[in-house]
Structure formats: C-alpha cells, structure tokens
Amino acid sequence: MSEKKQQVSRRQFLNYTLTGVGGFMAAGMLVPMLRMAVDPVLQTSEEGDLKSVDLSVDDITNEPQLVEWKIDQVDGWYESEVTKSAWVFKDDNGDIIAHSPVCKHLGCNVTWEGSEKYPNEYFCPCHDGRYYKDGTNVPGTPPLAPLDEFDQKVENGMLYLGKAKPREEA
C-alpha cells in the first residue's frame, strides 16, 4: 500500500500566502487606528486635577470674590486652554467655599449681589434665579438645585481648585 502524498497546489499556496500577508497588513493598519480612536478615552482629564488659582488663603474674606484660572482641556484630539471661574469666600467657620458660577437652571452665569433687590445673594440675570450665600437655591425661583462646589485644597498658603461637583438639592 503506497502512502498518498499530500501536495499543495499552486492555487492553494497563493491563497494561503495572500491571506496571510493581507491579514498581516490589515492588522498593521487597524491596530494604530484602533489605538488612536481609544487613546483619548484612556487619557486622564486635566479637569479633575487641582490647579492653583493664584489666590492666597489670606486674601480670602467672607465676601465672595470671583477668581479665574486656566486649564488645558483635551476633547478627543483637540487640546485647548479654557478659562474657569469660581466664587470664593470663607464661611462663618472659616472654611473656604468655592461655588461654580454656572446657574443650575439653564447655565447662565450668576454674580454675587448681582441684583440690588436681593443683597447678600447670588443672582442670575437670565430668569431672575437666586441663591443664598451658601449656594442653596432660593425656593420659588427658577433654579431647582444648589450651585455646584469645586474640589479644593490649600498648599503653601495658596488655593487650588479642581472639578465642580453638584450638592444635595434644597
């Protein structure tokens, strides 16, 4: 009984070779594309980092003052410098509070004592939204939630702010 020789035809050889080379080339193209697509998602955002707002703790009074600072924002592959702002003051216990100026109604900017009619309150000019000094929304005005508060730390006597986070509803 003779042993049957297994032979690869020229057509099969070409098929295997082209499939192998084609697959290798496709993987070589797809891997960098996939990495580019996923990479921005894997990057840590600057938004969560605490940045110095160039304000000494000694200069913070019990009167809210507007501070501004810049952060590098990465949106996908687009990097830009964004100006952030906060209303900063010390409360009755001497604790530092940093409120987001973004109104919780539709996102306009609030100002401290922005209306002569409502002293000692934040005021939003868009729809007469109001907040008490502690950031709580005044019931019966359009905002339905308190102002967000920034994460913060003090280092070498200077204030650092991070991300603005929502508080409990009033």
Ligand code: FES
């Ligand atoms: S956006 Fe502030 S009250 Fe409407």
